Amino acid sequence: MSTGTMTEAPAGAGAGAAADAVQAVLRAVDEGATDRLPRLLAALGPAERRSCVPALKELRRANRGEWTKPANQRMCALLVAGAGCHPGPAGAAAWIGSRDFTGRSWARHPALAEVVEAQPEEWQIEVVGRLAAKRGSGFSWDLFPLIERVVRRTGCAVPASDEFTAEWLRSGAGRENGPRGSATTLLERLRADAFTPVLLPRVFELDDVAWSLDAGLGTRPGDSWPAAIAGLAEDGPVGRAELIDLCLGRLVRGGRAADQRAFLGVLTALAPTPQEYAARVRDLMALLDGLSAVAGHAQQVLAGLDEAGLVEPELVTEASAVVLFRAEKKLVRAQLAWLEQAARSAPERSGPVALAAAEAFGHPDSALQERALNLVARRLKAAGEAVLPELRLAAEALDPVHHARAGALFGAVLGGSGEDDTAWDELLPPAPEPAPLGEPLATPAEVAEELAVLLAAGRPGVAVFERVLDGLVRHAHRDRPALAGALEPVLRAHPWQNVGRWQDCGPTDALYLAAVVAGRVDPHRPGHIFRNKGRHPLRGEHNTVYGTVLAARISEAAERVAADPLPLLLATPTDATGAIAATALVGRIAAYEAAGAATAPADLNAALLRVAPTADPEVLAAADRLASPAGRWLAGWLRGGGLPGQPSERVLFAPAPASLRPLRYWDRWWEALKRLAVAQPGSGGPAGPAGERLGPDFRALLEGTEPSVARVRKQDEWLWEPTEHWAAMLPHHREELAARWLDRFADSADRERRGAARMLVVLAEAGGPAGLALHLALAYCLGARFPEDRTAAVDALLVLAARGDLDGALLGRELGELVTLGTVKPNRLAHALGTAADTGAYATVWSVLAPALPALLGGEALRGTADVLAVATAAARRSGARGPVAEVTATAARPGAARLVKEARALRDVLAGG
Numbered sequence: 001m002s003t004g005t006m007t008e009a010p011a012g013a014g015a016g017a018a019a020d021a022v023q024a025v026l027r028a029v030d031e032g033a034t035d036r037l038p039r040l041l042a043a044l045g046p047a048e049r050r051s052c053v054p055a056l057k058e059l060r061r062a063n064r065g066e067w068t069k070p071a072n073q074r075m076c077a078l079l080v081a082g083a084g085c086h087p088g089p090a091g092a093a094a095w096i097g098s099r100d101f102t103g104r105s106w107a108r109h110p111a112l113a114e115v116v117e118a119q120p121e122e123w124q125i126e127v128v129g130r131l132a133a134k135r136g137s138g139f140s141w142d143l144f145p146l147i148e149r150v151v152r153r154t155g156c157a158v159p160a161s162d163e164f165t166a167e168w169l170r171s172g173a174g175r176e177n178g179p180r181g182s183a184t185t186l187l188e189r190l191r192a193d194a195f196t197p198v199l200l201p202r203v204f205e206l207d208d209v210a211w212s213l214d215a216g217l218g219t220r221p222g223d224s225w226p227a228a229i230a231g232l233a234e235d236g237p238v239g240r241a242e243l244i245d246l247c248l249g250r251l252v253r254g255g256r257a258a259d260q261r262a263f264l265g266v267l268t269a270l271a272p273t274p275q276e277y278a279a280r281v282r283d284l285m286a287l288l289d290g291l292s293a294v295a296g297h298a299q300q301v302l303a304g305l306d307e308a309g310l311v312e313p314e315l316v317t318e319a320s321a322v323v324l325f326r327a328e329k330k331l332v333r334a335q336l337a338w339l340e341q342a343a344r345s346a347p348e349r350s351g352p353v354a355l356a357a358a359e360a361f362g363h364p365d366s367a368l369q370e371r372a373l374n375l376v377a378r379r380l381k382a383a384g385e386a387v388l389p390e391l392r393l394a395a396e397a398l399d400p401v402h403h404a405r406a407g408a409l410f411g412a413v414l415g416g417s418g419e420d421d422t423a424w425d426e427l428l429p430p431a432p433e434p435a436p437l438g439e440p441l442a443t444p445a446e447v448a449e450e451l452a453v454l455l456a457a458g459r460p461g462v463a464v465f466e467r468v469l470d471g472l473v474r475h476a477h478r479d480r481p482a483l484a485g486a487l488e489p490v491l492r493a494h495p496w497q498n499v500g501r502w503q504d505c506g507p508t509d510a511l512y513l514a515a516v517v518a519g520r521v522d523p524h525r526p527g528h529i530f531r532n533k534g535r536h537p538l539r540g541e542h543n544t545v546y547g548t549v550l551a552a553r554i555s556e557a558a559e560r561v562a563a564d565p566l567p568l569l570l571a572t573p574t575d576a577t578g579a580i581a582a583t584a585l586v587g588r589i590a591a592y593e594a595a596g597a598a599t600a601p602a603d604l605n606a607a608l609l610r611v612a613p614t615a616d617p618e619v620l621a622a623a624d625r626l627a628s629p630a631g632r633w634l635a636g637w638l639r640g641g642g643l644p645g646q647p648s649e650r651v652l653f654a655p656a657p658a659s660l661r662p663l664r665y666w667d668r669w670w671e672a673l674k675r676l677a678v679a680q681p682g683s684g685g686p687a688g689p690a691g692e693r694l695g696p697d698f699r700a701l702l703e704g705t706e707p708s709v710a711r712v713r714k715q716d717e718w719l720w721e722p723t724e725h726w727a728a729m730l731p732h733h734r735e736e737l738a739a740r741w742l743d744r745f746a747d748s749a750d751r752e753r754r755g756a757a758r759m760l761v762v763l764a765e766a767g768g769p770a771g772l773a774l775h776l777a778l779a780y781c782l783g784a785r786f787p788e789d790r791t792a793a794v795d796a797l798l799v800l801a802a803r804g805d806l807d808g809a810l811l812g813r814e815l816g817e818l819v820t821l822g823t824v825k826p827n828r829l830a831h832a833l834g835t836a837a838d839t840g841a842y843a844t845v846w847s848v849l850a851p852a853l854p855a856l857l858g859g860e861a862l863r864g865t866a867d868v869l870a871v872a873t874a875a876a877r878r879s880g881a882r883g884p885v886a887e888v889t890a891t892a893a894r895p896g897a898a899r900l901v902k903e904a905r906a907l908r909d910v911l912a913g914g
Helices: 015-031 034-042 046-063 069-085 089-096 110-117 121-132 141-154 162-170 186-192 196-203 210-214 225-235 240-253 257-270 274-278 281-287 292-307 315-323 329-345 347-362 366-383 385-395 400-410 444-456 462-493 507-517 545-563 582-595 601-610 617-624 629-639 696-702 708-712 724-729 734-740 742-750 758-765 772-782 787-802 808-821 826-838 842-858 865-879 886-892 899-911
Strands: 649-653 675-679
Touching: 015 034, 015 046, 015 069, 034 069, 034 110, 046 069, 069 089, 069 110, 089 121, 110 121, 110 141, 121 141, 141 162, 162 196, 162 210, 186 196, 186 225, 196 225, 210 225, 210 257, 225 240, 225 257, 240 257, 240 281, 257 292, 274 281, 274 292, 281 292, 281 315, 292 315, 292 329, 315 329, 315 347, 329 347, 329 366, 347 366, 347 385, 366 385, 366 400, 366 865, 366 899, 385 400, 444 462, 444 507, 462 507, 462 545, 462 724, 507 545, 545 601, 545 696, 545 724, 582 617, 582 629, 601 629, 601 696, 601 724, 617 629, 649 772, 675 734, 675 742, 675 772, 675 808, 724 734, 724 758, 734 742, 734 758, 734 772, 742 758, 742 772, 758 772, 758 787, 772 787, 772 808, 772 826, 787 826, 787 842, 808 826, 808 842, 826 842, 826 865, 842 865, 842 886, 865 899, 886 899
Parallel strands: none
Antiparallel strands: 649 675
């Protein structure tokens, strides 16, 4: 393909011929005939190509957001035509990289490459340089083949941006250089690739690359990235020492756990020799404070270096000061074993070893304290009396169960003579107060600013969304032209494209209302009727009941903007939980009556579900004075206490065999799990006069449910995830929300799903009864797979306790049942409740564990039960609990010295007052 300029129209061609050529290009675009465009564009001169640009921009605007097949074909043709018609490389790069053309493989059409390659080489290099420099979401994977092709053909500088490097990695060292499945292995391609010296070092600086590094590109040796990088270390363009340094440096920097494990795999494949590791011992020491798997590898290597005499003897003491404070028991046990080996091989090191092992006396696990105490006892004679003062001081951190033995070893009385260890006050966080929403946005500029914040936020909060929605409505009523002018810069940066109209409605869809206010969208135009958002014309409804309610609110406000703008929104909450103070709602409806304005049905329905119950006689009297139909409805609603909560019933649900269940990409589909589920009785929605008049979309929020596990199997479960905005629709009905969302909470324990427990804190801070569903959700998340979910569950536990809403006996019984079913693993439960106890909530933890112990010890004890008993012992001692537990006494009476028996004996003695 020539790199010269496009052929211009013949000199003798008249204006009519040039106009015909331009029309031929525009006609091909309108017909979606992308293949014809390179030939048609070549027939145009610079002026004719430039004259096409305004028409192409108008066509792009008209087809934006349309997802039909003809529209897709037109957009592909538009991409190619615009690339050929923009004379300057800056304009061409902006056109090719526009968000309108990303994500649909249009940039991979051969016609685009043909049009680009018809331009001068300098033009091509600048265009692809600008495209490669795009950051974040501005760089599309679609662009990589075009950029790669131009760079390889012209020999220009290799782009080294994060996005280009990540796509080179994902594609297996590029497409042009031999794609996946080609005859050459990845290692062979890397050796021959001119990109490798530039991009391979950059790979070690990228984030979120675990999937690419771990992906197998074939079954042959050298077809995985770790193996290929290890092969390059021998004779490739990047040297072995540099690769080892890059890999260790990446691990020291830290980052996402998946990335750390992937780069650890690269380091393992490189297999540094002991001498190479010894030269980098400081990097290894830094890794001891990193991810557990990385720290374990560094610990193992350091122990080997120490045994081989390749590092200073003091290294084991320095390493112990880091590792023995870690929560991972495996690492602590390994460190104690390293200390034991060091003292055994060189008895003169017994003193430093004993003092280093004493660092573990403060570990939260009593069994590890005992292991460290045993090690010190074995080395005490060789260490000599010089270490005793420091050992006595360290022994103060031991669990009281070890005080007697430590006192005998070190010659001291620990814990104080006759000091009562039960003199602990229960420490709970202050009961949280809902954050007020604040005053309405005062000016159009503030509305535009808050809208920009909403659209930029990954998870916009309830407050910012509700304030923006109310601000758009208020200022459209007061001065719509002024508001439209203030919104103009935001809408230029975030144009409403009607993209994802079959997705569930979310808070960022406030952009639709802004587009209507600015006159950019007609809310009555077919295809833009927002009330239908989430309803797919071919596959049925994929929207949730919460998305339907949100779409109803937004579309109603948009439809009223042109015809009869609302002065304000009744449903705007007064605090961040979504609740509306009754006095505020009474005042808003009074303002409507004073202005002679008609309330909007969806807005009023949403407000009634949010209004806080009240018995204040002044508020009730003010509501009784309201004369409009909405005012009389509110008065009756408040007098009747709103909608009553619906109690939940407990069921044991056994899913269908795995072969009959739909597969989900995260699902452990081969397991037939049993679950405790809850159901809301009834199926007719909110009953009684209070709920009869609610619209069907709003009644659906509180309809009765089947057992949650059975219900979700009927839906595409991956399409929805609970949010704070959903909870804010029913701020006084957390029990019903917990029942509906129970599968998400259960998934955190038995499906190892991440992130569901964050909603527990939201529910704990909400209003309404805290019954079986909420406590069962809490029980699941206390046994969640991921530590951050267990931490969120602990936060929810403490919030409920601080508000007086925690039923410890109910939670304990449910935990015992879940452990018996195998859903909650005892070691995870011990970690969660141990974390709660460490905050000082000993009585709360004991109130939960005491009713759980009979189930945990009544049958065959599961692995980790001893850890639960250790937490229970500490909680009982420090809360002053007394009174025998039969199952604890029976376990303590067993013969032998197993840890479970020893922990049971310690708990038995505490409960007996010993």
